[in-house]
Structure formats: structure tokens, C-alpha cells
Amino acid sequence: AQKITQTQPGMFVQEKEAVTLDCTYDTSDPSYGLFWYKQPSSGEMIFLIYQGSYDQQNATEGRYSLNFQKARKSANLVISASQLGDSAMYFCAMREGNNQGGKLIFGQGTELSVKP
Amino acid sequence: NAGVTQTPKFRILKIGQSMTLQCTQDMNHNYMYWYRQDPGMGLKLIYYSVGAGITDKGEVPNGYNVSRSTTEDFPLRLELAAPSQTSVYFCASSYRLREVYEQYFGPGTRLTVT
Numbered sequence: 001a002q003k004i005t006q007t008q009p010g011m012f013v014q015e016k017e018a019v020t021l022d023c024t025y026d027t028s029d030p031s032y033g034l035f036w037y038k039q040p041s042s043g044e045m046i047f048l049i050y051q052g053s054y055d056q057q058n059a060t061e062g063r064y065s066l067n068f069q070k071a072r073k074s075a076n077l078v079i080s081a082s083q084l085g086d087s088a089m090y091f092c093a094m095r096e097g098n099n100q101g102g103k104l105i106f107g108q109g110t111e112l113s114v115k116p
Numbered sequence: 117n118a119g120v121t122q123t124p125k126f127r128i129l130k131i132g133q134s135m136t137l138q139c140t141q142d143m144n145h146n147y148m149y150w151y152r153q154d155p156g157m158g159l160k161l162i163y164y165s166v167g168a169g170i171t172d173k174g175e176v177p178n179g180y181n182v183s184r185s186t187t188e189d190f191p192l193r194l195e196l197a198a199p200s201q202t203s204v205y206f207c208a209s210s211y212r213l214r215e216v217y218e219q220y221f222g223p224g225t226r227l228t229v230t
Binding site for chain 2: 004033035043044045047050052091093095101102103104105106107108109
């Protein structure tokens, strides 16, 4: 079974609008972490935001926020005021447990295209 | 700091050849990882290491070997290359800050096996 599911292979958004990228996860471990990474066409992996399973508040980093709904097992990324430079692949990833070496399980990604 | 460096950037191998992908980090991170990314897919963990001398298998270890003799270096060895190993390979490192293991990625190695 997929542990991380990103159901949107591709998304379009108009410049300056907000966009939500979906991510659902599956784990029975009470302690886990959720990450979002951006991969531009140049190929590097860029860390965006992190949410711990015990964090009480949704994580925010500049224009990025994570809409964490624990009961629904979802961790959607919200990008506000989209910019042309936001066009990229976006990956949701999960770390299970605290003592397993920090290894990540990735979703298949969502390709975001920002239109001028 | 150079961060995580990988060599080579590109490589074409013939079926049955072997090679080593190099990975070095200068951040004194204990944890290091090798992932592969097939076209249009997310990353899959090949091997990881929690410290010098300690390695363990990830999700897709078959056809690969690793070693970790120093904190800085984590080479990935491909023996008897197969077309199924055509992929982009990423090395990453992290440290534990509370329960967050933010991973720092190298630029990747694009490998083609023909």
C-alpha cells in the first residue's frame, strides 16, 4: 500500500493566486514527520517545510504553509501568491518513527505550472 | 561549506559494467542516504547509514552496495549494471535536531545503462 499519496500529477495556477497541493499519508506510528520538497527543472531537491506529528500548530515558512489534518492523515502544501519561479515538481515525504535513521518515503510528486 | 557533493554528474555504462558513485558531505552529519529517482517518479531509498561503519538497506537495495568508512564519505557501488538501473541518483545527509532530520541533497548523478 502507498504510504504517501499525491493524487494530482499536474496543477496549473495563475500568477499571484494561491494553490494547494494535496498529500495523504498512511502510518501506524504515532511519531512521524512530514516534509515538502521542491524540485525545479534543474533537478536539485529543495527543502520547503516540515510538520511533526505532535506539533500543535500548522507549519509556515514564508509563502508556504502546511495544512495538517491529523485525523484525515493529510498534509497539504499551500503556496500563497504564486510566482513564476514556483513552477516545479513538488514532493511530499514522510519520516516514520524517531529512531530509524531519518529515512524518508516520498510520494510521486505534483508538477506545478504557474501561468503569467 | 560545499554541502553534499556528488561525482560524476553524468555517466553512461554498458550492461554488465560496474562503477562507484561518490558522495561527500562537509557538514559533519551522522546520517547519509542514497536515493534513486526514475523518470516521473518520487525518490526511493536504496541504502542509508546512521554513522561511520553502520549501513542498512532501504526499499530498493538489490544490485547496489555501500560502505561508510568515514563520516564524510558514502560511496554507492553498482555491480553488473542493468538497464533497470538507469535513473538519477541522489545522495543526502542529515543530522538529528529533536525529531527533525532535515535532509540536505546533493545535485544528483544521471546514470544511463545501455
